[in-house]
Amino acid sequence: WWHSRRRQKKPYTSIEAAEDPEVVGAILPDAYEGTRLATARHAFCVAHSSPLSDAVQQVADRTQKLRMPQMLSSPLTVQLLQSIIRASQATRVLEIGTYTGFTAIGMAEALPPGGTVVCLDDFSDEPDAQTVCEEAIASSAVSGRIQLRVQQALRGLKQLADEGAGPFDICFIDADKENQIAYVELLDDAALLKPGASVLVDNTLWYSRVLRPSDKHDKATAAIAEFNKHVLGGRWHVAMLPIRDGITILQRVAPAP
Numbered sequence: 307w308w309h310s311r312r313r314q315k316k317p318y319t320s321i322e323a324a325e326d327p328e329v330v331g332a333i334l335p336d337a338y339e340g341t342r343l344a345t346a347r348h349a350f351c352v353a354h355s356s357p358l359s360d361a362v363q364q365v366a367d368r369t370q371k372l373r374m375p376q377m378l379s380s381p382l383t384v385q386l387l388q389s390i391i392r393a394s395q396a397t398r399v400l401e402i403g404t405y406t407g408f409t410a411i412g413m414a415e416a417l418p419p420g421g422t423v424v425c426l427d428d429f430s431d432e433p434d435a436q437t438v439c440e441e442a443i444a445s446s447a448v449s450g451r452i453q454l455r456v457q458q459a460l461r462g463l464k465q466l467a468d469e470g471a472g473p474f475d476i477c478f479i480d481a482d483k484e485n486q487i488a489y490v491e492l493l494d495d496a497a498l499l500k501p502g503a504s505v506l507v508d509n510t511l512w513y514s515r516v517l518r519p520s521d522k523h524d525k526a527t528a529a530i531a532e533f534n535k536h537v538l539g540g541r542w543h544v545a546m547l548p549i550r551d552g553i554t555i556l557q558r559v560a561p562a563p
């Protein structure tokens with residue numbers, strides 16, 4: 307098929323690339339991208355984006371020895387977060403779900419001196435991640451910009467609101483999927499977001515399972531599908547990007563009904 311398309315001299319597109327040994331020959335599809343071409347394109351984007359700092363790369367390397375290294379975000383997610391932080395001249399960032407500190411340190415590096423990343427994680431998914439996270443933050447050049455709060459995220463958000471610790475310019479949500487609607491609503495209701503703030507939510511494609519309406523038996527899939535519908539209600543501007551496992555960017559645009 308591929309050779310016959312080539313013989314017809316059709317202009318080369320991603321359709322040809324999907325079967326082209328030069329593009330996908332040595333590639334195995336990964337669980338997020340799904341196909342060999344998408345996996346090759348993702349690797350190409352990573353290779354053609356600014357390199358991660360040594361500190362961020364070292365966290366990723368240390369995390370590979372843990373039980374759940376698949377919880378690390380893509381390097382592209384770090385690069386996207388850094389771009390948005392720089393473009394919006396953010397100074398206060400909130401992270402819900404920090405794990406070993408990969409995205410937290412990456413975000414802190416994009417902040418100006420005096421900027422802060424407040425991180426909430428209870429380390430319920432992998433307790434060993436806490437030590438790796440604390441050591442990585444302490445040995446990074448941006449340790450003074452990161453405040454790690456080891457607590458359940460809903461409780462942590464309420465406490466931040468009570469302390470008047472907000473508002474934040476950027477919030478990155480990357481924790482338990484069942485509470486995602488509660489997180490964005492609480493951020494908004496408790497005035498934890500500055501006007502025009504961006505909320506980035508990871509895993510909104512969830513291994514493409516949300517594309518299968520029959521897959522409602524899985525709690526996380528159902529929760530993410532519900533979240534994706536919920537934010538389309540008109541209060542948020544929504545941009546859903548097919549980066550890795552799906553990243554949705556939200557900005558509050560309408561007052562609460």
Ligand SMILES: C[S@@+](CC[C@H](N)C(=O)[O-])C[C@H]1O[C@@H](n2cnc3c(N)ncnc32)[C@H](O)[C@@H]1O
Nearest residue numbers: 379403405408427428429430431458459481482
């Ligand atoms: C996918 S990992 C975060 C990955 C990190 N942002 C990165 O890219 O390297 C999810 C984290 O959320 C934390 N988490 C899950 N449910 C939580 C909850 N209810 N409260 C606080 N943290 C939670 C887990 O302990 C885990 O470390």
